[in-house]
Amino acid sequence: MFTRNSLLKSLPRSSPLSTSFRRNASTKSLKETLEEVIPHKQQHLKRLKAEHSDTVIGDVKVANVIGGMRGLRAMLWDSSVLDPDEGIRFHGHSIPDCQRLLPPAPGGKEVIAESMLWLLLTGQVPTAEQTRQLSRELAEKAELPEFVEKLVDSFPTTLHPMTQLGMGVAALNHGSAFQAAYEKGMKKTEYWQHTFDDCINLVARLPALAARIFRNVYNPGAPLPAIDKDLDLVGNYTKLLGYGDNHDLTEYLRLYIAIHGDHEGGNASAHTAHLVGSTLSDPYLAYSAALFALAGPLHGLANQEVLRWQLAMQKEVGDNVDHETIREYLWRTLKSGQVVPGYGHGVLRKPDPRFMALQEFCDSRPELGNSPIIQLVKKTYEVAPDVLKEHGKTKNPYPNVDAASGCVLYHYGLTQFKYYTVIFGVSRALGCVTQLVWARALGLPIERPKSYSLDAIEQLAKSGST
Numbered sequence: 093m094f095t096r097n098s099l100l101k102s103l104p105r106s107s108p109l110s111t112s113f114r115r116n117a118s119t120k121s122l123k124e125t126l127e128e129v130i131p132h133k134q135q136h137l138k139r140l141k142a143e144h145s146d147t148v149i150g151d152v153k154v155a156n157v158i159g160g161m162r163g164l165r166a167m168l169w170d171s172s173v174l175d176p177d178e179g180i181r182f183h184g185h186s187i188p189d190c191q192r193l194l195p196p197a198p199g200g201k202e203v204i205a206e207s208m209l210w211l212l213l214t215g216q217v218p219t220a221e222q223t224r225q226l227s228r229e230l231a232e233k234a235e236l237p238e239f240v241e242k243l244v245d246s247f248p249t250t251l252h253p254m255t256q257l258g259m260g261v262a263a264l265n266h267g268s269a270f271q272a273a274y275e276k277g278m279k280k281t282e283y284w285q286h287t288f289d290d291c292i293n294l295v296a297r298l299p300a301l302a303a304r305i306f307r308n309v310y311n312p313g314a315p316l317p318a319i320d321k322d323l324d325l326v327g328n329y330t331k332l333l334g335y336g337d338n339h340d341l342t343e344y345l346r347l348y349i350a351i352h353g354d355h356e357g358g359n360a361s362a363h364t365a366h367l368v369g370s371t372l373s374d375p376y377l378a379y380s381a382a383l384f385a386l387a388g389p390l391h392g393l394a395n396q397e398v399l400r401w402q403l404a405m406q407k408e409v410g411d412n413v414d415h416e417t418i419r420e421y422l423w424r425t426l427k428s429g430q431v432v433p434g435y436g437h438g439v440l441r442k443p444d445p446r447f448m449a450l451q452e453f454c455d456s457r458p459e460l461g462n463s464p465i466i467q468l469v470k471k472t473y474e475v476a477p478d479v480l481k482e483h484g485k486t487k488n489p490y491p492n493v494d495a496a497s498g499c500v501l502y503h504y505g506l507t508q509f510k511y512y513t514v515i516f517g518v519s520r521a522l523g524c525v526t527q528l529v530w531a532r533a534l535g536l537p538i539e540r541p542k543s544y545s546l547d548a549i550e551q552l553a554k555s556g557s558t
């Protein structure tokens with residue numbers, strides 16, 4: 093008999109739909125490709141609704157309701173699925189698959205945001221030419237409106253970069269194609285097209301916005317270079333940040349931003365974007381809300397927390413430290429009532445494949461292999477799972493992506509760790525905009541789960557009702 097997990101694992105890795113389109117879509121733009129794919133998914137959803145609307149596919153325990161809805165399978169999110177043991181797959185493709193299949197930037201090797209966005213949105217692997225066309229389109233749309241530049245320039249430099257990013261993204265809705273068309277009275281079937289246009293503009297403008305915040309906070313008055321129409325999204329981003337000459341950092345950020353872009357639907361930022369988008373708020377407002385969820389220390393802020401913690405450890409124990417000393421440091425962190433940042437996960441129960449991909453990147457570059465902070469991350473990984481198992485609280489004693497992400501940036505000289513979550517914010521847009529487009533294409537309704545009071549939960553539990 094199938095268990096639910098084994099059944100989910102036995103599903104085809106990529107749908108026949110994607111394969112058949114992959115062969116003949118090579119010259120089509122992203123929007124044209126989507127136009128072809130959407131009717132098939134609409135039919136699929138229609139069939140599912142007609143045949144299975146009342147079919148029970150799960151149950152709800154009190155623990156789910158009072159435990160942050162953990163384990164409750166109650167969202168439709170098509171672009172990626174997170175398996176507790178295997179980690180993330182994007183339309184059935186693992187991270188190593190994506191590294192093998194998705195076109196890199198010219199002169200680069202790593203998977204990039206454009207090819208990942210294409211895969212997420214369409215379920216298909218783009219050609220190198222399609223990827224370059226998308227890079228060019230994003231570069232052409234990358235400039236910020238002048239009033240947004242002025243708004244961001246007016247923020248105090250002490251305002252957290254994530255607050256600045258969220259406010260800047262919200263202000264971009266001034267030019268929302270979706271909102272303008274909605275006011276004029278568009279048909280529901282046209283929703284996705286305007287949502288798509290907003291989403292592409294949003295992704296295109298994020299590097300300029302994020303880099304302007306970096307410049308204002310850390311290098312006030314420094315000139316910002318112009319967007320290069322021949323560069324990919326992240327190539328332009330590192331150039332604007334002032335690290336354009338650092339090919340290794342650019343490659344690292346390409347990988348990080350691509351593989352961190354989507355982590356199925358229930359994580360706080362993705363879920364927030366979906367919830368807010370479901371009210372027909374435009375993509376800028378929906379993603380702005382998601383960024384404020386990302387700004388929490390249990391979610392996106394963890395990458396800055398990891399670095400802060402690893403640096404404090406380095407200061408106390410020095411370099412070339414042995415495992416026993418790290419073990420003692422970990423216990424001190426736990427005994428002081430703090431979490432070990434970069435470890436644990438709401439869904440994963442094995443080391444995060446995103447962490448493993450970043451580790452592989454470090455192992456492939458001697459300068460990273462010799463970096464004291466990267467060595468400390470690696471040694472911590474060799475010790476922490478056993479300590480956390482012995483501690484006995486966390487359900488997942490293994491590292492998540494953030495255990496490594498910030499330390500690599502630090503090694504390459506991007507040492508302003510209050511800024512790190514902004515980079516995550518540039519990345520997470522890939523998954524969130526994908527869902528925003530699909531939610532409109534599939535006509536998904538406003539999200540509205542039912543809540544219960546404490547007394548009602550108790551009564552239901554006692555009566556054994558479901």
Ligand SMILES: CC(C)(COP(=O)(O)OP(=O)(O)OC[C@H]1O[C@@H](n2cnc3c(N)ncnc32)[C@H](O)[C@@H]1OP(=O)(O)O)[C@@H](O)C(=O)NCCC(=O)NCCS
Nearest residue numbers: 390391394431432433434435436437438485486487488492
């Ligand atoms: C990611 C995280 C928020 C998931 O939370 P969660 O789903 O509630 O995790 P669990 O169900 O395993 O938590 C059970 C207990 O273990 C604790 N725990 C979880 N991760 C822990 C960690 N890294 N260090 C110490 N304790 C941890 C929890 O605080 C909780 O304790 P409590 O019962 O006293 O409240 C949590 O693991 C965490 O705080 N990790 C550190 C921050 C981090 O790396 N965040 C980035 C996530 S990608």
